Amino acid sequence: MIEKSRKTRIWLVVLMFIISTFGYGMAVRAEQKTLRWMDYTLGEEPVGSVLRAQAEKFMEQHPDIQLKLDPVRYDAVLTKFTTQTAAGVAPDIVLLTSENIAPSSAGLVNLEPWIDKEGGDKFAEMYWEKGLQDLSYDGTRYAIPEHFVIHLLFYNTTMFKDAALEPGKPPKTWQEFLTYTKKLTVDVDKDGLTDQWGYGLIGKGVGGLQRFLPWLHSNRASLLSEDKTRAVFNEPNGLEAFKFHVELFTKHHVTPPGTPTADYPTVLAQFCQERVSMFIGGSYVSDIILEQNPELEGRYGICEIPVKEQKAAMGRAVGYAISSQSDYPEEAWEFVKYLTNTENQEEYFKRTHFIPAQKAAFDTPELQPGGTFYAFQEVIPYLVKFPVIEEWGEVAKTLCDAYEAALMESKTPRKALDDAAHVVNRILSR
Amino acid sequence: MYSKVLNKLKTKNEYIAYFFIFPTIFVLLIIFIFPMFYNIYLSFRSVMADFSSRFIGLENYKEALRDPLVWLAFKNTFVFTLSATALHLLVGLGIALFLHQSFKGRKTLRMIMLSPWIVSMVVAGSIWRWMYDPFGLMNETLIGLGVIDNYYPWLSTAHLAMPAVIVAYTWKGYPFVMIILLASLQAVPEVEYEAAVVDGASTFQKFRYITLPHIKFMFLIAALLAIITNFKLFTLLRIVTDGGPANATEVLSLHIYRQSFEFIRYGYAAAIAVLMFLVSLGLGIFYTKVFSR
Numbered sequence: 001m002i003e004k005s006r007k008t009r010i011w012l013v014v015l016m017f018i019i020s021t022f023g024y025g026m027a028v029r030a031e032q033k034t035l036r037w038m039d040y041t042l043g044e045e046p047v048g049s050v051l052r053a054q055a056e057k058f059m060e061q062h063p064d065i066q067l068k069l070d071p072v073r074y075d076a077v078l079t080k081f082t083t084q085t086a087a088g089v090a091p092d093i094v095l096l097t098s099e100n101i102a103p104s105s106a107g108l109v110n111l112e113p114w115i116d117k118e119g120g121d122k123f124a125e126m127y128w129e130k131g132l133q134d135l136s137y138d139g140t141r142y143a144i145p146e147h148f149v150i151h152l153l154f155y156n157t158t159m160f161k162d163a164a165l166e167p168g169k170p171p172k173t174w175q176e177f178l179t180y181t182k183k184l185t186v187d188v189d190k191d192g193l194t195d196q197w198g199y200g201l202i203g204k205g206v207g208g209l210q211r212f213l214p215w216l217h218s219n220r221a222s223l224l225s226e227d228k229t230r231a232v233f234n235e236p237n238g239l240e241a242f243k244f245h246v247e248l249f250t251k252h253h254v255t256p257p258g259t260p261t262a263d264y265p266t267v268l269a270q271f272c273q274e275r276v277s278m279f280i281g282g283s284y285v286s287d288i289i290l291e292q293n294p295e296l297e298g299r300y301g302i303c304e305i306p307v308k309e310q311k312a313a314m315g316r317a318v319g320y321a322i323s324s325q326s327d328y329p330e331e332a333w334e335f336v337k338y339l340t341n342t343e344n345q346e347e348y349f350k351r352t353h354f355i356p357a358q359k360a361a362f363d364t365p366e367l368q369p370g371g372t373f374y375a376f377q378e379v380i381p382y383l384v385k386f387p388v389i390e391e392w393g394e395v396a397k398t399l400c401d402a403y404e405a406a407l408m409e410s411k412t413p414r415k416a417l418d419d420a421a422h423v424v425n426r427i428l429s430r
Numbered sequence: 431m432y433s434k435v436l437n438k439l440k441t442k443n444e445y446i447a448y449f450f451i452f453p454t455i456f457v458l459l460i461i462f463i464f465p466m467f468y469n470i471y472l473s474f475r476s477v478m479a480d481f482s483s484r485f486i487g488l489e490n491y492k493e494a495l496r497d498p499l500v501w502l503a504f505k506n507t508f509v510f511t512l513s514a515t516a517l518h519l520l521v522g523l524g525i526a527l528f529l530h531q532s533f534k535g536r537k538t539l540r541m542i543m544l545s546p547w548i549v550s551m552v553v554a555g556s557i558w559r560w561m562y563d564p565f566g567l568m569n570e571t572l573i574g575l576g577v578i579d580n581y582y583p584w585l586s587t588a589h590l591a592m593p594a595v596i597v598a599y600t601w602k603g604y605p606f607v608m609i610i611l612l613a614s615l616q617a618v619p620e621v622e623y624e625a626a627v628v629d630g631a632s633t634f635q636k637f638r639y640i641t642l643p644h645i646k647f648m649f650l651i652a653a654l655l656a657i658i659t660n661f662k663l664f665t666l667l668r669i670v671t672d673g674g675p676a677n678a679t680e681v682l683s684l685h686i687y688r689q690s691f692e693f694i695r696y697g698y699a700a701a702i703a704v705l706m707f708l709v710s711l712g713l714g715i716f717y718t719k720v721f722s723r
Contacts, residue, residue, distance in 0.1 A: 079691040086481040086696075103694055106478060193573075193580065203586070204674065258564035260586035260675045266563075275565075393693045404676040410588050 033328045034066045035335060038081060038091035043071035046287065050351045051339075058338050065331050075206075078103060078393070085325065092326040093335060097149070098134035098316040099386040101142050103393060108142045109322040114333050115141060126342075130383060131357040134317035137388055143319035144340050145357030147348065150315035150376045150383065151211060151280045153306070154289075158299045159184055159196065159277040170303040174218075174244060177306040181254035184277040198254040200267035200276035201245070203407045206396050207264040210314050210386075211280040212403065214305045216241045217312035217384045223399070224387050224428075231424040233399070234417035241308070243413045246406045260407040272296065280305065280314075283353045283376050302375050315383035317357060391427050398423045466707075473700035483697065490701035500702060502677055503685040504709070510596065510667075510681055511660045517600040518656050519649070522607025527641075529608070530615045540612075547605035555669025558598035559585070562670070585671055588678040595670050595679055602666065603659075607652045614648035615641070650721050657717070661710055682706045 181198025
């Protein structure tokens with residue numbers, strides 16, 4: 001009997017311990033609001049460090065808010081966000097690119113009421129209009145822009161000099177570009193094998209498509225019709241742009257072997273290793289180039305994409321959206337406003353060189369005339385981006401397949417585009 | 431009375447037995463049975479990104495059967511499965527026969543030959559992808575040896591990409607077959623080989639009339655397991671080629687993943703998964719019927 005009573009007392013103590021721990025946990029959770037923040041730039045440097053420091057500062061200013069950082073891969077954001085939304089465990093805040101807004105919109109908060117509370121147009125005017133437009137779908141704003149990703153042409157000035165080309169006069173037209181790439185494709189060590197190519201062309205995936213887009217628009221063509229119901233990329237101007245791009249590899253051989261499956265990290269590495277003389281990249285790439293090859297400091301330039309009929313540059317806004325499943329949308333909104341305020345935007349650009357989305361942050365010398373990154377500001381009026389449609393994932397894959405097929409010469413450019421147009425029209429008509 | 435006690439004990443033992451297997455059944459229900467039936471349920475529905483859905487009958491199946499990419503994925507899956515399985519068995523058997531011999535350093539060599547199996551699929555895929563890079567180890571070695579005279583685009587040529595992936599996967603997968611056959615070879619009685627030597631049998635005759643009959647059963651088991659594994663392979667293909675170039679290596683597992691998580695078409699992906707399951711079930715039944723005799 002004594003033994004039984006001793007056992008009962010032990011069980012009572014254990015039970016009290018469990019209840020008190022659980023109760024304490026609930027109490028702590030009730031006091032602190034945890035926001036989970038999914039962001040593909042958190043895992044990259046130096047962006048990650050800048051954001052983590054900003055997050056720490058925010059938490060100091062808001063002791064009742066705990067931020068839980070959730071870095072993901074760039075190409076996994078849409079997949080992770082939509083599957084977590086489907087599972088009911090979506091993050092509170094997510095960084096999305098413009099083409100991911102439409103497929104994610106069902107799981108996002110409509111920000112219009114929040115923007116109205118902040119003063120409506122007065123609030124919106126702080127940002128470049130293009131940024132807010134990019135992150136809208138069906139007339140609704142779903143994200144506040146954090147930065148622009150704008151692509152321009154990077155070129156190696158030393159290789160230019162070695163090929164008797166003036167570094168201060170990069171190619172401005174398609175014909176000039178072709179001439180330059182041919183002169184820059186050489187057998188440097190004279191062993192009978194070409195080991196330097198004029199252009200690093202990304203053949204694989206959406207990265208390749210992004211870099212092809214400005215060439216398409218420069219020739220007054222586009223991917224889809226105005227109402228986004230049919231493919232128009234296979235019309236004559238589109239085909240001409242596609243052929244020009246593909247023939248850089250298949251006919252003129254001014255891009256390295258393996259181009260059909262070369263992705264962005266591969267081509268960036270080729271530029272840093274000085275295997276290619278030119279490639280298309282974003283403003284943030286400058287720091288990565290110098291990190292991979294410090295000897296390139298002062299030996300590369302940035303210029304606009306060569307023009308056929310009109311200027312064009314690939315660029316779109318990237319911004320922070322709030323999940324409709326968030327338990328703390330007000331706190332999430334406070335954090336989004338904080339991340340995109342002028343002071344943080346200026347610091348963000350200074351440390352990462354991502355082009356800021358707030359107009360006030362452009363007062364820095366590097367973005368003014370004569371500054372290193374002024375070219376990125378100059379092209380803002382000519383920016384083109386992917387269409388914002390729910391079916392973008394499938395359409396993009398179809399176009400990427402066509403691109404690869406043409407580069408591998410398993411289809412002619414004409415057939416590749418026509419076949420792709422047929423599939424895209426079927427997808428859009430569903 | 432004795433039989434009553436025995437019966438009581440038997441019932442008690444049965445309960446204990448059920449108690450021990452219940453956790454496994456519970457886990458199987460959660461991670462296998464329920465998702466399988468839920469997948470079948472989804473395949474008859476059109477599912478939105480927020481997981482709201484509506485019943486659409488056989489529309490997903492009709493679309494899948496009309497989709498040229500699905501047929502291409504089926505074809506690629508069969509080519510990959512049959513080629514990879516054949517190579518696994520050939521290479522695995524060859525190395526097992528070699529390692530069955532007595533020689534110095536045999537134990538160390540056995541461990542070394544097992545090492546591809548220890549490496550994770552992601553690491554193996556990354557290594558091979560790097561090796562196949564135009565400026566990677568493969569080309570640099572072959573150019574150095576004078577076998578080729580220019581950088582070969584192994585993974586960006588349609589007719590080379592699939593063989594390249596199969597070779598990479600053979601390196602990764604042969605140890606599994608090797609270990610099964612090696613164990614089976616240990617069970618072959620030495621006395622039969624000695625008798626064969628006395629009768630003047632050649633090496634090939636010994637292999638054909640002694641070794642093969644003894645290892646036949648385990649060989650068929652290894653083949654079945656290889657077919658099942660290879661049919662649903664995902665990771666290596668995702669890392670090395672991701673279905674490219676231009677869908678030359680797009681297999682069913684990749685295509686289902688893409689439809690679900692990149693295109694957010696859960697219902698359609700579920701229908702393709704059901705079709706894949708039916709085909710693999712059919713293959714399994716055919717295989718067991720043919721080889722069970």
